[in-house]
Amino acid sequence: MSTTPTVIKAKQRPGDRVFSGSAVFAGSMILVTLAAVALFLIIQSIPALVASHEDASILDTNFWEYVGPLVFGTVWAAALALLFAVPISIGIALFISHYAPRRLAGILGYLVDLLAAVPSVVFGLWGIFVIRPFLLPLEHWLNANLSWIPIFAGPQTSTGSTVLAGAVVLAVMILPIISSISREIFLQTPRLHEEAALALGATKWETIRLAVFPYARSGVVSAILLGLGRALGETMAIALIISPSLKVWVTILTDSQNSQTIAANLALNFPESNPLQREALIGTGLMLFVISLAVNFVARGIITRTGPGRKRTPRRSGVVVVQDASPIVISDTALSATEPGSPADHAVREARS
Numbered sequence: 001m002s003t004t005p006t007v008i009k010a011k012q013r014p015g016d017r018v019f020s021g022s023a024v025f026a027g028s029m030i031l032v033t034l035a036a037v038a039l040f041l042i043i044q045s046i047p048a049l050v051a052s053h054e055d056a057s058i059l060d061t062n063f064w065e066y067v068g069p070l071v072f073g074t075v076w077a078a079a080l081a082l083l084f085a086v087p088i089s090i091g092i093a094l095f096i097s098h099y100a101p102r103r104l105a106g107i108l109g110y111l112v113d114l115l116a117a118v119p120s121v122v123f124g125l126w127g128i129f130v131i132r133p134f135l136l137p138l139e140h141w142l143n144a145n146l147s148w149i150p151i152f153a154g155p156q157t158s159t160g161s162t163v164l165a166g167a168v169v170l171a172v173m174i175l176p177i178i179s180s181i182s183r184e185i186f187l188q189t190p191r192l193h194e195e196a197a198l199a200l201g202a203t204k205w206e207t208i209r210l211a212v213f214p215y216a217r218s219g220v221v222s223a224i225l226l227g228l229g230r231a232l233g234e235t236m237a238i239a240l241i242i243s244p245s246l247k248v249w250v251t252i253l254t255d256s257q258n259s260q261t262i263a264a265n266l267a268l269n270f271p272e273s274n275p276l277q278r279e280a281l282i283g284t285g286l287m288l289f290v291i292s293l294a295v296n297f298v299a300r301g302i303i304t305r306t307g308p309g310r311k312r313t314p315r316r317s318g319v320v321v322v323q324d325a326s327p328i329v330i331s332d333t334a335l336s337a338t339e340p341g342s343p344a345d346h347a348v349r350e351a352r353s
Contacts (some may be wrong), residue, residue: 038289045283051276058269058277060246067284069248073259074288077163077238078231080252081170086224088171089178096179097186098208109183115176124240127169132160132241139164139253154254161243163252163259169237174227181226185219186212218303225299229292232263239264262288 048063059066092112096105139157146152193211202210244260251257262284270281 041282041286041289044279045286046279047276048280048283051280058273058280063280063283066246066280067262067287069246069259070262070265070284071287071291072248073244074232074261074263074291076250076259077167077170077242077261078228080163080167081174081231082224082228084168084171085175085178085227089175089223089227090182090220092175092179093182093186094208094212097183098204098212109180112176112179115172116180120173120234120236121240123169123173124237127165127237127241131168132165135162135165135168136160143253151250151252154249154251154257157253157255159243159255161241161255161258163242163249166238166241166258167252169241170231170234173234173237174230177230178223178227181223182216182220185216185223188219189215221302222299225295225302228295232288232291232295234261235263235267239267 051059051063092108096108096112100108136157139160139162142152143154143156147154189212193215194207197207197211238261242258242260242264243255244258244264245256246260246265247257249257249259266281266285270278273281
């Protein structure tokens, strides 16, 4: 005689239903807002996509030749900013999370976070009056001695309104984003992983390299790409510092051979544009929207490949094997080498379990 199992459903409370509905509504609004923005940009930019120079005076020949240098300038300035900001940001995050005394770490963390609250126009003014004169001797030296390298070639700057100065300011602007997120990720590393590595004789740096970096890899990648998104959309700092032109230039030490960015071009030209010119500028905004989506998709792909759920080949260094976001695996040789009952033996056995 077969019996049918009875399924007992838990009673859902009104508060649970309200919270669930609110969460679904909030998540749906993200998609609705994103779709609305994309639809607006597409509809408004369609006339400009097929326009010519005779229709809109800001176009050289057609829209695609107009937006090409802007896309290059946006990506070029953001890439240079990342090149400067990422090593410094990760170094600051590591110092605050693993090296600085607790009291000093709290003060430094607060000061770094405070940078994120500074308006971009203030960074732009700081770049004009401080960074440009400060970098001018270095730019003259690079131009005089390394001009055979394409990025250091071109006419020598006299004002300092260069892509290099703009990239340095951008790097300072995105530094608190990358540093703050990386610091919090480093602090989330399981303490047992670090203690096990230290108990086996690893140095501070070896512990960070073997236990902290593999665990924090996906979080640091997310922080870097979030900073990249901030750099791609920066407007006022670039508009104030760089002397731009609508051509593709790889030089970073000149006043006149600098590629303009999409956001700065929008800010400078939108107020005085006629309807068709405004549609062309909105079309460049659509290109920036597409770039931002592409960056997010790339970030998601990288995080998926390097995240906790991804199986990776163990990497050996001495007797410690670390897998990304997985417990430290200690070899039997290391286990037998520890003295029974010692702190190292306890840490090793806890790590194995």
